[in-house]
Amino acid sequence: MRAYLPHYELRAPNNLPAVLALLADAPGEWRPFAGGTDLMVLFESGKLPRGKYVSLWGLTELSGIEATAGVVTLGALTTYTDIRAHPVLRSEFPLLCRAAAETGGIATQNRGTIGGNIANASPAADSPPALLVYDAELELISARGSRRVPYHLFHTGYKQMDLRPDEIIRRIHLPRGRASWRQTYRKVGTRKAQAISKVCFAAAADVEGELVRDIRIALGSVAPVVIRCTHAEASLRGTRRDAAANDAVRRALAQDISPIDDLRSTAEYRMRVAENLLIQFLSELTP
């Protein structure tokens, strides 16, 4: 059942200071609204919380991708289409481009934003596993100023974030220098396109021969938040690849994730698939 329009307000200031002033004047009263690909779906089904929303769409201060020597910076309003098209992202951050290509259809990719995907805080979102693997950092802004939060500390619980009521995400910073790492991204869903994940896996490893010098492993849809698998990473970092150690890796992974049964899949299936994706990635690291 569609929501009743008069229960809502949607204001669209044309500059960032005006948005921040609105948020500062009544913290918690205004909620940010970007491309609408999640919020308008909730609105349609009558599940969007009543109240006041402030549109960010079109704000130039939150748009654009910039690459400097050490870092690539994405404005929060960067769309999936923008990500897929950017040459530096395509060559150095292929997992993020893969995630963007596997999120919805073209029409959704043209409106859905990276900042919205983060702030919607779904544990099944497709881009966060890639952001975790790349050690992304978020730049948050409010009328009080800006601050930076490492992305792996941002999601603090199911739909909970280190984001104050007067703050919005301004940019996402991605450190460069991982182009030589071996990388993989796999979204496991019911169908090839337009599916929500049962399991989403992203990983990158810095390998030299059989030595795993450093590694990042992230999973979506297997815990209340999209997570870095720090136990599994620690069990592998600095070790030589050895298939005999796979059981220990599986045990470490079981400490990281806590999948549940829901309408898309079961805990057992998710656990098995997560293990298999990791073991397959590891098996492909060594010749």
Next chain:
Amino acid sequence: MSDASVAIRCRVNGDNVELSGHPMARLLDALRRELHLTGTKEGCGEGECGACAIMIDGRLVNSCLVPLVHADGAAITTIEGVADGDRLHAVQEAFIACGAAQCGICTPGMVLAAVDLLERTPNPTDADIRAGLAGNLCRCTGYMRIFEAVVAACGRPPASSNAGTRP
């Protein structure tokens, strides 16, 4: 909470128009009810099916997910604006020639998705065509004739080596 309506200006199929309504009202409804452009269809109403697809500033979007206020200043093309007067677009000609429609509800969105695909990728591979249409659902045709119509619209021979495979 708010009865405040906004007035926005945009271009729809080349005409300057002014629309007014609640800022969160769906652009889909404004197009159909205010401008009587009923070629844009509502299928699922939640961004999954593509029946309400239109072009905004050259990009394919689902109009059921666009709040009216986001159309301010935009250049919009609906299915009514795809043909050049009485001259149909090559995609429309191909849909007719290939019999790529049954009930017709998905057809306007399919045509726009195909037009968008061919503008971005004039010589698409079969995989490009499948990806380009992945956001548009059809419950009648089984997709093959739609797929063949897009192949025909980009000038490839209709019986390609992939005839008979599922898109």
